[in-house]
Amino acid sequence: MSAEVKILLVSENEQFLNHLKGLLNNYDNLENITYRELKTELDRLAPDLIFLVQPEDDSSIDSIEYIHSINPFTPIVFIAFTQDFDLLRNVTRAGVIDFFVLPDENAMLFGRMDSIVQMAFQKKQQLTETASANQTFKRGRGRIYSFYSGKGGAGKSLISGAFAQTLKFESTAQVILIDLNLQFGGIETFLSIESNRSIADLLPVVNELNESHIRNVSEKEKYSKLEVLLSPRDAEVAEQLPGEFVSKLLRTCRRSYDFVLVDLPVVINEHTYSAIEESDKIFYILNLDTPSISMLKQVEGLFKRLGIEYENRLEVLLNDVGKENEINPKDIKDIIHFPIAAKLPRDIKGVQSHINKSEPFRKEQNEKKLIPFAKSIKKWVVQILE
Template identity: 45%
Template sequence: MAKVNDIYVIGKNEELISALGEHINESFQVHFITATDLKKYNAQIVILLNSNNSAVDDAQVVLSDSPNASIICLNDEEDFELLRGLIRLGISDYYVFPGEELIFQEHLEILAREVKQRIEKADETESFKRGGGKIFAFYSGSGGTGKSLLSTTFAQTLKLESTAKVLFIDLNLQFGGAETFLGIDSNRSIIDLLPVIDELNEPHLRNIAEKEEHSDLNVLVSPRDAEMAEKINDEFIIKLLRASKRSYDFIIVDLPNWIDERVFTVLEEAYRIYYVMDIDTVAIRVLKGVENLFHRLGIITDDRLELVMNFKGKDKELTKKDMDRFVSYTIAAEIRKDIKNVQSYINQGETLRKEAQEKKLTPVAKDIHKWVNSMLK
């Protein structure tokens, strides 16, 4: 029977660390982390190693950052005060080493299978048309790929063609871009969430987000200010994404073409990474460089990263068949080159989409419509 393999361990008790290594099944992948780093991971099972009564404080952090995680506490002596504190928090899985190693091993195996079943059941019952807080990150290692236009039109189309609640986040913090493609002129931006980031909820998000007039898409606009952008760190991004996942079905994030802690955080949290690229050998070289960087940073791309081929046309150096030979990733969509029509819309401050089931669409809008519909089926 399938089970969860990743176990996250918090605590600095060297004796318990040694004992845990001896009594945990080799099929588990054990990750030793700090309580503050837990928010970077999608932890399902967390083991707390008590040291100087640290377990209760660590448990409170886990319950705050990963409320769905199953928690086990290990201690090196009987401590009823500690156990009482854990029970108050709703944690009853408490084992003392030495003495209860076998009971712990059996319980961990059972728990790993139960958690896996719970995840699979949730995946089966959750309709893809209602995203359940899925994050779609648009990224490219090159500028000028049309990423921002595609991401905004993708979000707008997703909102128009479904009943889902959709949020678009522009994380091009220095220069923006989304507001141009969505015809939005706003004095509010993502920066305005800073005072409430620790208690962020749906009303806060809706108060700051702008509504795109044709689709009612919620948009968190970039501050378009390098100095203001420095105030946003990776912890802000994590809290923003977690709150957004609780409030929206789909969260579309347009990322800049570099990697820093904020971009890394989004890529780690993303359900799907759409890598936008041109169709030529230079773009393939850049993709290989990005792939190597992702590998070094530990960003998992298997089954998460898909390619979006932009500027498709007869004048292109390569075809889709060529791309299939050179890259191993799934090609999610091919978007035709249509600079004349697109430029006209942008110059007039109009969006590529205005209503559901439009009959007259530009080639770019048609291709994105086809892509979104195939995803929603």
Template identity: 35%
Template structure:
């Protein structure tokens, strides 16, 4: 197990330098040094053991959301609050939010070494316990489709991939449109349906199966369930990363596969979704600007530890032999496995199905020997992802319905 590191979240430069010097003097290992508390959850390593020193901010009066975010990112990391004012009500709220200990600064800084030693022991125990549950396979798998380049085809692939999984397996599949402002799936499939994700906002903390199922739109051709984006763009501002986490927790109980269609923007909602996904499928076109966007996104995901990089794969969309960049060239540029490709729609099959408001595949393909073209490519992609996620482990809906 790697050594516990001490991370510092402080907007006070003088205090930060003092804490760094103390950590070195105690022969402890320094971790991340973060100036802006609101960005702390993006920079703290989610898997390595940490102790977090969180200094009272002069700008932020309520640090409770910051502590909650830190706990979600690294649940086993003890948080030590460094109180500048010593305000009793604030300190009480900090304990309620989950801090391990509180030190008044500068008066109690001479106790810092003892407090850190106890916190390091807690972090070590917490990491040991967490490792036992790392490979927990209960619940459905979340697969997110994303691209940092607009027009890459994430909605097209997410719709057709989810439909293919629903038809070709016996799995219960849910497709969620997280393009919260303007949506995409309801336009792609020409759906007129009044209920959507916005209807769940007020009940997410205690959502039941009945409430969830009431807002889902089932596709008649496959039984694929759709959770559409809010009807009004302004509703997107109401959703937080915590909302997405609660939504996924519920959906995992009721579905074998949860497919996400993510927006291009890396905002609080999409970052929360990516950090909780089991597999991130990056949709890539083989051109120079798309590859540059890919590298930029991977740098961000890696730098802020938003996801295990081993859980990321590529799907080449609009693939053509005429492309200036080959798949062999791509392998030399990025160290990410390619799990499938969807050919350029030369015959207009995808365009025709989209014009009709339908997925490409409308019925189960029992005999795969004669299947060709785009349908075969989607079936191949579905097969690869099913294997990567451990096959079909079905949720028992009879049990969860009893809990509703």
């Protein structure tokens, strides 16, 4: 039971954090972040129970309100270090389920821990049941997968487009694909969509963004009915998008779609950064040669410097796998430490013939004749759906 409850500790202070971790040492499913990380990490982590350790400044109430705006039902326990009557009254008003003043109430907190976790577990079950009574996929908590590589021409757009279309044909999931190559686009050619609409049309409504705005601006791929948010294909328009645009967009999409797929450009700017921060998975597309591998190492270094937590999220997609590869796919496991999500074959003939005719890889469900590339994508998608 307790393993299913994801507990998040929010603390600025290392010493208090360790103290709390000591009290929680029966529970494995723990993560901790700082207050600063709350804004970028909370939506993705989606905890079932939060311990908020009193910060040094007076931002407690703001943080509680912020958590409720993202996850209205997540129980919050407040940990204080002073008997500040006003503060404790205010956090209770803001909606915490309980508070403890440490170290005086150490024993009390320790004694109640199991029932707090049990309560969070029941709450989580209730929410899941309500969600699944309505549809097969759990709405309100879609998965965000982004497709990235430090190298141009690696296959990000080709693969994200094919993946999205296939996901749509192989399931009943609600899927949206977003082209964040704001300057040049690309998805529209692979999926053969002609339109002047783009995500930039959402700019005027970004502060009250909702599902119907997104459905109004998205285009549908004609065979799979996949929804696509196209790129404005204009650097100047891209410049006008505010810093929080991408995270607002992705969070809104996450609430209305089961899968939100993001095709990223090579450049890491504030928009790419936000997309990566919000993603549940980052599929890194890698070719089997030395320059591609050293590029991956460089990207890893950059992610580290930017404070992006990628270790449990980044999976490698081997693309363009064929006889001529400089490195054998079997040897790659000794060179990189990331899990390999899938291997996609080099399929020049198949891929090129579709690109030349400007035709997507899939036209219907249960197609008999698929090119090798599309077959591999299908195999991988079916695996993910299982």
